[in-house]
Amino acid sequence: MIDKFYNNEHFSPDYVRENPIIISIQSIDSLDSKKQFEPLTHTNLVRGSVKLTQTLCSEQYFIWGGFNASKLSFECISDQFTDKAPYGKIILTITPTVYVNGELTTILTDEETRLFTGYIETAEPDSVPGHYTVTAYDRLYRVRNNNVWDYIQKRLAAVKAEKKHLSWYSVERLIASTQLLLGEKDTLPEWTKNIYYPDNVEINAENGVDLLRDFALCTQRFGILNGEENLEYIQVQDSASGSECYRINSYNPDDFEASPGHVWLPKYFTSEPKTNIFYTTGETTQDEDYYNNFYTISNNPVIGNQDWINELYNCDEYGTPSSKYSVNNLPAGLFDTARMCLTNGEEYYCQEYKIKVLSDPTIPMGSILHVYKNGSLIVKSYIMERTITFSSTQTIECEMSAQNEAYNTVVPTSDKSALNANILANQVSAKMPFISDGSSLTKLRARKVISKDDYNKLSEKRDDTIYYVYDTGGDNS
Structure with a gap:
């Protein structure tokens, strides 16, 4: 490197x-x-x-x-x-x-x-x-609040009426270019042209920016507007085998802090619904999810629900696709053939740190960053x-930084009683964009429809979420 x-x-x-x-x-x-x-x-x-x-x-x-x-x-x-x-x-x-x-x-x-x-x-x-x-x-x-669903739903319905499907790539382009008028530097990778966007459920809970984030998530990329106001999908390098990194040798100790503890990063991705198309082979325990960083994408409109998966790939009751589908004709890039999951086992070592130094402001966001002290590597992370x-x-x-807390803040960091790390992580599609300074006051609020019983069972009522609660009779309250 x-x-x-x-x-x-x-x-x-x-x-x-x-x-x-x-x-x-x-x-x-x-x-x-x-x-x-x-x-x-x-x-x-x-x-x-x-x-x-x-x-x-x-x-x-x-x-x-x-x-x-x-x-x-x-x-x-x-x-x-x-x-x-x-x-x-x-x-x-x-x-x-x-x-x-x-x-x-x-x-x-x-x-x-x-x-x-x-x-x-x-x-x-x-x-x-x-x-x-x-x-x-x-x-x-x-x-940030632009609702694109009326337009997208009409396009999906028109294409479905012709017994056809829109691809991930097509839907992303409709949103980013046609509806949000975002300039273009990068687009989704070519293989997303071969993946159909779900058209069997009316989805209206997300705005256009949220959906673009979901596309970036499912293609292992970060979305950002660059200085020219053009959309970029940044694919960060593998932290072990990447070709280059930016190195910091000198800094004021008062302007530096880092955590040497457990580095929380997704090692394997799975999805919900559980289908062999997306899911890891075999069953994993909660402890394995926690320590191996298995991350589940759940209820994501880009992936679709179980009915959509079953319909598209003729799955049986266990989520196994029809025998006519194999590694040769399933969507390329979505999974590793050994694990059948969204990642390919890359290493993304994102150690928590914060440092303030004199620096070149044109260093690309998402670059690998190494911080040295007396010739020894003490931080291995990303910008x-x-x-x-x-x-x-x-x-x-x-002032550059990265965070790496556990996916779920209720998961203990001790070696005992490890809880399922997916509880909070599964709410990916409920994440709303907010301003870069991270202020909770600038967060947009997610909206969730939930039954009264489920609402009462929530261990945490998130401040960034508006809950629409209905009783068992279906009346809104």
Whole structure:
């Protein structure tokens, strides 16, 4: 595995220290055919106030999916805002330069990098005229409540009437491109064109962003909008056999913390309903699920219910597909032939850590990260969350982190009485997108329909869920 220290030499800490970057926040809102404000640079951006937060995995445990909105915050002082607040669509760019003997000689415009594209959501005025504190989010935040189901259900019904099926790939494209108007850098892998999307159940509990997360989960990827506002499906490298990693050797001990304990990550994926198409061969115990990190995807609209699986693959009462299906004609990429599960046994060692260092802000999210101390490897993990702070034009601080709590917070960490680790994990499709800063106040609330008896049996009433409870007679309450 090749060790790297930066992604772009001209954004490396040592280079930037001697050659200040150009930071620019620009208006690209053209609703009235002109910019809403002139570009903001270091002359009217408050020093140290420009911060960009990006998140691949916001759960307490490593799990594919993603689709969290990136957040940009900054303070600005400008006469152009004396009578009106900044608003509209904006971009954040950084451009490297060349200085000789302390004098600017060249602006490397060809290497200008756009780190963020989004929309101003709040602009709070200060007592000083023209001084505002601004918060902006990318398009995922703006479309977070968009319900795409009326459109998708009609398309599914029309295709079904012709005795055909839409593929995972087709449905994802309909949602991302047609309904949410997300730009495209990556799409789902080619093999998703050979997997049918379930069309036997009317699903209306999820918005479009939720469903995109489900697609990412089932294809072992993370969804994110990059700085150009284009959709990316990031496939992280195997932490053992990956080709490269980013290495940190020097840091302030006060800005570093890590957990050496059990690293919680999915080793094997299974699904519910239990079918040999998706499920591991043989039965596993709760203890095995817990210690081997078997993760079950349950009640996921992308996979479908038992009726759908049975109908599509002519399964018997035990979930075994018809003999006409074999490894040669089942959907490629969904399972390993030895285990018949969603993963291929890759290693994703995601140790919990948090570190703040001077760093290149263009290092890709999801990259493998190694932290060394006195030549010894003490953290082996991924860049799952990052806050980039532009302390000045010569200092770029990155606070990077990853979490790795157990899938289920009620599972004890002792060696005894291990409970089923799937209880919480099975609620994958109930996860709603929230802002990268992780604030519980910004979470969108899931909605669940549940019987009164089942509601009373819940060990935890989640704050991020609205429960619609009905009695045995079926009346809503």
